[in-house]
Every structure is written in structure tokens, then in C-alpha cells.
Amino acid sequence: MLEFLGTIGGNILSLPGILGLALGMMTRNVLLAGIMGGLVGIAETLIFAKMSFANVEPIELIVAIVVGIAAGCVGCAIRRKGTTV
């Protein structure tokens, strides 16, 4: 459980959380925001696995993608709420 929470926290403070949020803030399209966040999650997991899917742990990949999608959607919500363009 603690390891799972640590994985979530690590991703929130890493590329999926931060870059996902930033990318989400660049669009008003929530689907696009989620996709961009999810892609960041995949990219980050691959980068830390030395670009090899063999080194990727499924649970870490799933958490990274989910956190990326969530961050992208939050970023999109911020864009919609906080801007007029």
C-alpha cells in the first residue's frame, strides 16, 4: 500500500504530474489534455526504464498514465476556469 502511494506521489511530483498539468493548461479540449497527459506518463516511465519496455513494471506504467491523464484534465479545467481564450 505504502509503495503504491509512493508511486502515485512520485508521479505527481514528476513529469506526468507537472508536465501533464502544463500541457493540459494549453488546451480547452479535455480529451486532448488527457491524451497528452497519458503520453507523458508513458514517456516518463520509459525514460526511467532506460527506454526499454522490458524494464517497465506494469503497475508503475499504469499509475504514471493515470496520473498523467488526471493532471492533464486538471490543467484543462484550470484553462477553462481561468481564461477567456
Next chain:
Amino acid sequence: MAKSPDDRGRLRRLWDWFWGPTAVLSVGFTLLAGFLAGIMFWGGFHWTLEATNSEEFCVGCHTMETNLGEYRETIHYNNHSGVRAICSDCHVPKEWNFKVKAKIMAVKDVYHEAVGSISTPEKYEDRRLHMAEAVWAKMKKSDSRECRNCHEFEYMDFTIQETRAASEHQRAIDTGMTCIDCHQGIAHKLPGGWQEAYEKMLDDIDAPRFAPDENVMLDTTETKQYLDGVRN
């Protein structure tokens, strides 16, 4: 009748203020201020994380006294070159993602310090095997990532290693073994029944097994004696 803006609650007014457009700040000022605030926040955050990596911080808790005493008797603390590894070098990953995960998981140490899970030598010995297993599993799963921050097979000169060490390191490369497969107890005392526990841990995490060999499970006492010899 609709409420006037002044009837809104404090939180609601704060919320509306937060999302309202700035009337007195230029875009440039807002961007620059946000940029500077970001640098200060991130710098402070990172500095704090690094501060929690210091040896003084790690051994600041009463429950770490036993760990510290054992570590001080090893080559990782005291050796001929003066290069040493502190707690965080072995227990905290360098890569950001893994480091944050380790820091979050370390919250459990605060809990156990507070409830006194290992506050006496007897309690410590009772949990020694459990704690060792947790670290072994972590290292096995990460291919001894933290060991490899300093020790890499690629840069080992087998010609100046002890014959057995060179032979075992070559075998480790050939069979895909990792540091912790042989070097358990390199910085802390081993608990009783550690060999069986290590085997069980490998089963629990479905780790790949290696062909039985007379030297697969090295006697760590011999390794420690050799390292102590180097140190002295």
C-alpha cells in the same frame, strides 16, 4: 432575491478573487513573478529533500542508533581512501521519480519511531529480519540500482581483484545476478536465518532464479572478513 456579492462567505470570496482577472498587474509582471516564485519554491523543495538525505538527519532518531553503530564498523564508513557511502547513498535513489517515491515511503520510519517499534535492542532484533527482507526485495527489484551508483561491472578491473571476487563477478555478469544476491549484510549485521529468508523473498517477488552452484549463496562472513582486511 439574489444574494449581493458581500453576502458571500469568506471562502467563496477568496475563490472568486483567485479566479478573477488581475486589474492592476501586467502580463509580464505576472509571468515574471510566477517564474521567480516557481524557482524559489522548487529550489526550497529540492533543498529540503537533500537536507533529509544527510547522515545527521538519518541518524537523528533514537531508533537508528543500532544501524549507525553497525554501519560504522564497515568499509562503507571507514576505509583507506576516505571515500564513503552514507545512508542515503544506499537507501535513497538518485533518480527523481524513485527518490520521491522513497521519501514518501520513508514516512513509515517516522511512524515507527513514534510508536517505538524498534526502540529497544530486543525489539530491534525481533524486526531485524523483516527490515532486512524489505531492503533486499527493494534492491533485488531495482537490480541493486543504488549499489550501481558507485559500483559498475563495466568499470571493474578483474585483474586486480581477488581471484574469487573476479570469478564471482564474471559469473554475476554471465547469469544476470545483481549485487544484493551475494552482498547481503554488507553494511548491517545479518539476522538469523537470513539465507532461508532471502530464498523466500526471491520466491515472493517471483525473481528469476539461478542455476544451483556451490557458490551461489556466498558466505557473507567471508566477504566481510575480506573487506575488513582491505580496510585495515
